[in-house]
Amino acid sequence: MIIDLPSTTTSQVNSKLVQLREEGGAVTLGRVLTLVIVTDDGSKTEDAVDAANDASREHPCRVIVVARGARRAAPRLDAQIRVGGDAGASEVIVLRLYGELANEGASCVVPLLLPDTPVVAWWPNEAPAVPAQDPIGQLAQRRITDSAAEKNPIKALDQRKAGYTPGDTDLAWTRLTLWRAMLASAFDLPPYEKVTEAEVSGEADSPSTDLLAAWLAGSLRAPVKRSKAVRGEGIVDVRLERKSGVVELVRPDGKVGTLTQPGQPERRVALQRREIRDCLAEELRRLDPDEVYELALKSLGKVVRGRTPAKATAAARKPAPTTSAPSAAGSPNGSAPATAPAKPAGDGASGDGAAAKAPAKSPGRAAKAPAKVAKAAKAKSAKGAVKVAGKGSSTRAKA
Structure with a gap:
């Protein structure tokens, strides 16, 4: 009436x-x-x-x-x-x-x-x-x-x-109840491994997709990427990377989803888009604050948007390590790198510059050449000193 x-x-x-x-x-x-x-x-x-x-x-x-x-x-x-x-x-x-x-x-x-x-x-x-x-x-x-x-x-x-x-x-959060239940149930089966990376794809203007990605980022404490789906309505695909493989929940037609995970058979689940009356009835069941929804809102800033993989983006935020040219002491033969030009020997080593003539591609020879020349010069000087000393002693004996 x-x-x-x-x-x-x-x-x-x-x-x-x-x-x-x-x-x-x-x-x-x-x-x-x-x-x-x-x-x-x-x-x-x-x-x-x-x-x-x-x-x-x-x-x-x-x-x-x-x-x-x-x-x-x-x-x-x-x-x-x-x-x-x-x-x-x-x-x-x-x-x-x-x-x-x-x-x-x-x-x-x-x-x-x-x-x-x-x-x-x-x-x-x-x-x-x-x-x-x-x-x-x-x-x-x-x-x-x-x-x-x-x-x-x-x-x-x-x-x-x-x-x-x-x-x-x-109500954009209420529409995720079935998705959150299916993803949570996937962790009740072995192997019990931590998620290293996640990706959620859906329509560009779907707030439910953003909230689902934020919920995963806040709950799993892992890098999460939010990307645009090529086809489909609302949420289309969720991928969770683990050491043993990928856990994936796909709903391309907006009605039936497919859950796949390593070591388990493929399962088809009902994931039809929920009507407003169903979402409203669910929200009227509780009158206390929804702490999980609050967590999802606060985690929106942790979600990576765009085509760049979440792991690569997270690595890009870390400062790159500084590198320095290898020193001569760190090389295998204790010499300068092979690409460095050979340093000519000084006057104190050899007067004929033999070390400067050594090829740059063989630093080992360049390092050994000055030592060989110096050794020969030392032996020659010692021989001359012996001859002079012998001649002097003979003269003194005759006198």
Whole structure:
């Protein structure tokens, strides 16, 4: 059942809800939370309501939709109440705000919140830069955004990182649950080895691909590369390098993935892209901060982007060792390198410059030649000294 309340107030909406509950017997105490959906009024509003209705079958709640209309119109509130089959297992209140009232969504939401129940805020399309500082975000314990639904998904993901507050989450992260489960299960089988390098490929504007690469970089503490896939949607391929081989999970068609690893048979797993209603229902199961998502956001800066291998990029960051020319003492024969020109011998070694005539290609001969010449000269000098000494002694004997 759908009830329209044009040009109304929040007090009139509350009174109508009480009347419907008394007439239809709806038990408001069965609602476990209040889900506030913030979006612009348009065709996408109904898509968000349908996703919330499906999620409410698992989490009965009151859904309040803040649909912001034209800002230049006169201030007006048009409300719509949906119960029964048109609201799933919840009660839906659609508030269409126009004019200056479009910026006062929080003031219109407060009178309609369920007492003593948690509040979850969801921006299915464009989200504020810092959701925790938004007026509606300040009312909520959990704040859900979707980077993939924004005009620039990668820039939106950077904003989520810069403005993260405990309680924030993103549906781009929720879409990774099956991928993270399959990759984690691959390490439960031998061999139990450390990952030395990883690579994640996907669409260039896929924030889920970036978050998966960041999660691996923060968890494995190994170089991770994020590359663009040639074909396929979303995440396409994940490769984990280990000493024994490669663990690879590939999903080329967006439906079925193939997991391969050394020593194990090839396995086909269901990896179909998740619907928004499934991701929303998963996020509504917990109201505490997601520490693993926080770790992935903080590890975005560790991911290497581009075509350069991650290992080569990591090695390039290290300073290159300085090299010096080998000295004569370090050569095998204790001489200068073969390419160095032979150094001519000085006057003290030999007057005929025999060492200078030695070929440069045989440094061993160049080193031995001066020693041989010096030895011959020494022997010649000693022989002359003996002759002179003999002649002198003979003369003295005759005298």
